[in-house]
Amino acid sequence: MTYLADVAALARKDLLLELRSRDTVPAMLLFVVSTLVVFNFALPADAGTDAAYGLLWIALVFTALLGLTRAFLAEREQRILDALVLTPCDRSAIWLGKGVAVLAFLVLAEAVALPAFDLFFAPVTAEVVAAVLLADVGLAAVGTLLAAMAAASRARELLLPLLFLPLVIPIVVGGVGASIAADPARYLGFLVLYDLVFAILSWASFEYVVTE
Amino acid sequence: MIRARELERRFGEKRVFRALDLDVAERDFLLVTGPNGSGKSTLLALFAGLLAPTRGELEVRAPRQRIGYLAHEPLVYRELTALENLDLFGSLYRIAERRERIGMLLERFDLWDARHERVAAFSRGMAQRLALCRALLHEPELVLADEPYSGLDESGAELLDGLLAGLAGERTLVLATHDPHRVAGLATQRLALA
C-alpha cells in the first residue's frame, strides 16, 4: 500500500514542519480565543445562547481559514510542489497528506477553543463536539484543495477566503443546526453527506489543480 | 528521448519562445544557452512535464519517475534537515535501501557532516549540492539541470564537473546555463535561445 505510505510520509513531513516552526497552530489558538473574546463585546445583553453557538461556528470557520492560508506556504515559496509533483506518488496523496495535517491543526485549535467557549458562553454538548469533528473533515478537505488553487494564483491569501466561504456555508448550517436544533441527528447526517461528497470530489480533482 | 515540434509556451500575453523544433536522443547531452529571460528555465520545466506547451508538440519518452529535475531553487524544505528531506523524497521515489543511497550521495557531495542540520542554516552552495542529491537520488535516465553551477564554490563546482563527466554518455542530460564554457566539451548538442 504505497499510496498510504506516501500519505503518511507527506503528513508526517507537514507535522514535523509545524513542530519546528511552530507558527500556524499557536496563531490559530490565539486567534480563536481572541475572536471569542471579541464576540462577548459584540453580543447584545439579551442575546440567547443560540446566538453564541452561531458565533462559535463563525470563529471556527475563520480559524480554519487562517490555518489554511499557510497550508501550501513552503511549497509555494520554495516551489517544492514541482518536486513533489514529479515523484511517482499519486497527486491525490499530496492532498490527503496535507489534509490530514490541516485536520490535526484544526483539532488542536479546537481543543482550546471549545473549552474556552464552554467557559465564556454556553455548554459544549456531545452534539457540538460531534458536529465540530465532522465539520473539520469538510473544512480540511475543501480547504486544502482551495488553498492549492489560491497558491497558484497571483492573489494568493486574498483569494482563499473568497473561494472558501461560499463553499463552507453548508458546513455552518450543519454545525449551527446540530448545536441548537431539537433534532441534531439530521444536521449531523447532513455534515456526513457534505464530507463524503466534497472529500471525494476534492480527492479526485486535486490532480488537475496542481498539474498542467 | 525528447522530441519537440513547433513548441511554444506563452505566459499570458508574453511568449517565451515559439516554433521550437528539437530532437534529443538517448544519452545525448544538450546544452541550452541564452541570456536571462530567454526561456531556458521554461524549456526545462516543459521537458519535466511541469508546464504544458501552449502550442506545438512535445514528447518526452521518460516517465516522470525517471526524470531528475534541478531547478533554480533547491526545492527542499528549509525547516527540515538534509537527511529528512532526502528521506522524504527517497520514500516518495520508492527507492530500495534508501538510507544507503542517501548516505552515499551525501558523502559524495560532501554533506555527510551537515546531514542533521536544517537547510535554513546551509550556505547557498550547500543547498545547491543538496538539490543535486535530491535530483539524482532515484538514478534518473533524464537529467534536467537549470543553472546547476550557480551558488557553487570552486570545490563544489569541481564535484559537479566530475559528476557531469560521469553522467555524460550514460544518461540523457539537458543543461541550461548562461556560461557554457565549463561544460562545452561534454555537450553533444547545443541550443541557443534568443
Next chain:
Amino acid sequence: MSTSLLNNRAFVLASAAASLLLAGLGLALLWIPEVEGDPAFPIFYLHVPVALTAYACFGWGAWKALRLLWLDENRYDLESYTAIHMGVIFGILTLVTGSIWAKFTWGQWWVWSSRQLVLFLVLFLFYAAYFMLRYSTDPGPRRARMSAVYALFGVVLIPVSFLAIRLAEDVIHPGPIVTSREGPQMTGDLFFVFCVSFAGMLALAAALYTNELTGKRLDSSLRELRESLE
C-alpha cells in the same frame, strides 16, 4: 466551425428567443387570469424561467469543464467560462426579479425565507469567486484546469446548498411564509405559458452564449494572427 455559421445560429436563436419571450409575456399579461392577492404574479413567468435557465447555464458550464479535464482540449475552457458567465447574468436577473416579486408580495426587498433567493445568493457569491479566480491567475493550461475543477464544485454545491437552506429554515431567520414556488396549482394553461417563457429564456441564453463565444473566439484568432506577423 466557421464564425459565419455560428452567426447564423445566433441569429436563429435570437429570433426564436425574441418571439418566444414576447409571446410568453403577452400570454402572461393578457391571457392568464389574475391571481388573487398576488398582483405581481406574472413576474413568476419571468423569475422561475430565469432561475431554471441559470441552473442550465451552470450545468452546461460544468459539462464543458468536465470535457476539458477529460479530453484535455483547450477550447472547452472558453466554452465553460462563457456558459458560467451567462449563468451569472441570469443569476443576477433571478435575484432582481425575485426581489421585485418579494417587494410586491410582502413589502420587503429581501426575504431570507425564500429558498430560491437564498440559494441564488450563495451561488452568486460562489461564481463571483470563479471570476476572481480567473482574474488573478495567469492565462494558460493551469488556469483552465483550476476553473474547470471549480465549475464542477459549483454544480455539486447547488443541490448541497439547497438541502442546507432547507435544513436551515428550522433554526434560522423565520420570515414571511413563502408559498410553494409554483404558486397556485398549475393548470394546463398556466403550464403552457410557463413552458413558452422557459423556452424563450433558454433560447435567449443560448443566443447570448453563442454570440459571446463567437466574439471571444474571434478575439483570440485576431491575437494569434497579430502574433504570427510579428
